[in-house]
Amino acid sequence: MTFDVFLQHLTNGISLGSLYALVAIGYTMVYGILRLINFAHGDIFMMATYFTFYSIVIFGVPWYAAFLAVIVVTGALGIVLETSAYRPLRDAPRISIMISAIGASFLLENLAIVIFGGRPKAFPAPDFFTEVIRFGTVAIQRLTFIIPVMTLVLLFVLLYLINNTKSGMAMRAVSKDYETSRLMGVDVNRTISVTFGIGSMLAAVGGIMWGMKFPQIQPLMGVMPGIKCFIAAVIGGIGNIHGAVIGGFVLGLAEILLIAFLPDLTGYRDAFAFILLIIVLLLRPTGIMGEKIAEKV
Amino acid sequence: MKKRNAILTILSILFLIAFLYYADNRFNAYQIRVLNLCAIYAILGLSMNLINGFTGLFCLGHAGFMAIGAYTSALLTMPVAVKDQNFFLAPINEALRTVTLPYPAALLVAGILAAVFAFLIGAPVLRLRGDYLGIATLGFAEIIRIVITNLQTITNGALGLKAIPAKTTLWWSFGIAALTTVVILLLIKSSYGRAFKAIREDEVAAEAMGVSLFRHKVLSFVIGAFFAGVGGGLLGNLLGAINPLLFRFTLTFNILLIIVLGGMGSITGTVISAFIVTTGLEFLRFLDQPFSLGFVQVPGIAGLRMVVFSALLMLVVLFFRRGLMGTNEFSWDYIVGLFKNMCKGTGKPLSKGGIK
Numbered sequence: 001m002t003f004d005v006f007l008q009h010l011t012n013g014i015s016l017g018s019l020y021a022l023v024a025i026g027y028t029m030v031y032g033i034l035r036l037i038n039f040a041h042g043d044i045f046m047m048a049t050y051f052t053f054y055s056i057v058i059f060g061v062p063w064y065a066a067f068l069a070v071i072v073v074t075g076a077l078g079i080v081l082e083t084s085a086y087r088p089l090r091d092a093p094r095i096s097i098m099i100s101a102i103g104a105s106f107l108l109e110n111l112a113i114v115i116f117g118g119r120p121k122a123f124p125a126p127d128f129f130t131e132v133i134r135f136g137t138v139a140i141q142r143l144t145f146i147i148p149v150m151t152l153v154l155l156f157v158l159l160y161l162i163n164n165t166k167s168g169m170a171m172r173a174v175s176k177d178y179e180t181s182r183l184m185g186v187d188v189n190r191t192i193s194v195t196f197g198i199g200s201m202l203a204a205v206g207g208i209m210w211g212m213k214f215p216q217i218q219p220l221m222g223v224m225p226g227i228k229c230f231i232a233a234v235i236g237g238i239g240n241i242h243g244a245v246i247g248g249f250v251l252g253l254a255e256i257l258l259i260a261f262l263p264d265l266t267g268y269r270d271a272f273a274f275i276l277l278i279i280v281l282l283l284r285p286t287g288i289m290g291e292k293i294a295e296k297v
Numbered sequence: 298m299k300k301r302n303a304i305l306t307i308l309s310i311l312f313l314i315a316f317l318y319y320a321d322n323r324f325n326a327y328q329i330r331v332l333n334l335c336a337i338y339a340i341l342g343l344s345m346n347l348i349n350g351f352t353g354l355f356c357l358g359h360a361g362f363m364a365i366g367a368y369t370s371a372l373l374t375m376p377v378a379v380k381d382q383n384f385f386l387a388p389i390n391e392a393l394r395t396v397t398l399p400y401p402a403a404l405l406v407a408g409i410l411a412a413v414f415a416f417l418i419g420a421p422v423l424r425l426r427g428d429y430l431g432i433a434t435l436g437f438a439e440i441i442r443i444v445i446t447n448l449q450t451i452t453n454g455a456l457g458l459k460a461i462p463a464k465t466t467l468w469w470s471f472g473i474a475a476l477t478t479v480v481i482l483l484l485i486k487s488s489y490g491r492a493f494k495a496i497r498e499d500e501v502a503a504e505a506m507g508v509s510l511f512r513h514k515v516l517s518f519v520i521g522a523f524f525a526g527v528g529g530g531l532l533g534n535l536l537g538a539i540n541p542l543l544f545r546f547t548l549t550f551n552i553l554l555i556i557v558l559g560g561m562g563s564i565t566g567t568v569i570s571a572f573i574v575t576t577g578l579e580f581l582r583f584l585d586q587p588f589s590l591g592f593v594q595v596p597g598i599a600g601l602r603m604v605v606f607s608a609l610l611m612l613v614v615l616f617f618r619r620g621l622m623g624t625n626e627f628s629w630d631y632i633v634g635l636f637k638n639m640c641k642g643t644g645k646p647l648s649k650g651g652i653k
């Protein structure tokens with residue numbers, strides 16, 4: 001493998017990793033607050049790509065306006081999902097909420113099949129993003145640079161929101177101790193809605209970028225990325241935003257480099273993420289950045 | 298009382314056998330297939346309920362064990378000529394080509410192989426707790442599926458297996474369903490069963506009382522996987538064609554749905570809801586074809602069935618959290634009491650169905 005090809009793979013891995021990171025943040029935030037694997041997150045991600053497709057191709061909205069609108073609408077979808085599927089189950093056993101999450105995921109997938117049709121569609125990627133830039137013999141799409149930069153910018157905005165604003169403080173409080181923060185006058189329901197909104201908006205950004213990078217969209221496209229991003233969040237230490245980003249990068253890079261160095265194993269690509277997950281869980285049960293939880297009896 | 302219950306039990310078993318005999322001879326192929334599916338889902342639901350409902354391990358790996366069972370049983374029952382037809386892309390592994398076993402032996406091997414894999418997986422993974430266990434077992438199920446997709450010479454890869462001998466009859470599926478019910482019932486009532494429930498209620502307390510967590514968790518996991526493998530084998534030989542896509546997470550979810558609807562930790566509930574869910578899914582098929590609502594003509598929309606199904610499911614989870622039976626079990630005393638009350642017509646409230 002020449003150095004050029006290696007560089008190409010490396011940039012690819014970094015941009016895939018940043019996509020994983022963006023979506024993984026949504027998982028980790030929801031898990032941190034509700035202790036819930038939000039199985040529907042991958043489908044919200046899928047919905048965002050379809051919203052983009054329809055606003056650009058059918059309604060002819062310019063791409064920058066479409067992207068903004070899609071991010072807002074997807075955030076709203078996340079909040080609607082939370083209020084309708086999860087809020088009524090706040091005091092229910094964990095398994096009920098989990099089933100509700102899986103049910104919501106199936107509902108979104110099947111709705112997408114009925115409304116958008118099962119046939120794959122071509123994502124309308126604006127030329128600005130797909131333009132190829134050449135460095136000597138290395139040819140890289142502009143998108144490949146934009147994705148990691150975008151991820152880092154959004155990460156810092158998010159960290160600022162969480163560490164320096166009142167809603168951020170409420171989020172931290174709720175994720176630390178649900179009951180006590182309610183007693184302290186935190187509006188728990190509102191905080192959870194905000195969390196879902198932010199998570200879904202990040203998923204929307206991830207979905208748009210994903211659509212431009214892999215321009216074929218179909219109703220079940222959210223399932224595999226969804227599971228992988230959850231894995232990234234677990235690898236990084238679930239509930240921890242830095243962890244989600246690190247996990248995303250680790251997973252994305254490892255996946256691409258595995259295929260690059262051992263092309264024979266390409267068929268096992270999806271299995272690799274799970275194997276990595278199980279190894280990490282067995283060695284460090286709470287993930288790379290997760291804190292060790294002492295068992296209270 | 299005891300005598301009456303025994304008579305009632307024998308009567309209902311005889312009734313079931315008579316019904317099966319009637320169904321076997323008079324029902325059409327579609328109805329028989331649906332009945333078979335009901336029984337198979339009951340087996341799968343029971344095996345998953347043992348792990349999730351009774352032992353409280355959140356395990357999402359059922360599709361993987363079923364895949365192992367289905368492939369094993371299919372490969373062991375297929376005659377050589379059919380195998381050669383199936384493996385046209387790459388020839389089948391020579392050792393596997395000539396092996397054929399009678400159906401019961403094939404099912405047994407399917408179950409044992411699934412149980413062996415469960416042991417290999419369970420030994421390291423069962424140290425994890427809660428959601429982590431769920432996601433790790435889900436991961437293993439996916440790994441099994443992906444490995445099956447890639448083992449061209451053993452499983453025929455993504456093409457799957459076709460023309461699997463249709464060996465699953467009503468007698469096989471209902472017989473094994475009955476056997477599963479009895480085995481799991483006896484297991485639950487034994488000291489092992491009490492240990493399982495203790496682990497479900499409180500792991501730390503159970504350990505303090507001298508219950509070996511690891512041993513019982515692995516035991517429950519392996520037994521559950523054994524029946525999942527047998528159920529998978531029955532399913533493969535019923536459907537006649539299997540491929541790796543059949544064993545996606547959706548399948549695990551269907552079974553999870555059955556046990557949640559029936560009530561986690563209720564054998565009766567699982568069996569009843571296996572029948573309701575399976576026939577319900579078939580019943581909803583009318584949604585995919587054009588139908589009229591009296592005054593509006595609804596054109597057939599492919600996929601509407603699944604939308605309605607998932608919406609119904611969400612409603613059930615949101616409003617009937619305990620499922621059909623909660624943790625209660627069927628007992629004749631309860632049914633007889635119900636009848637007596639209806640005859641008397643007194644408003645005396647019934648005690649919740651007792652545990653036998």
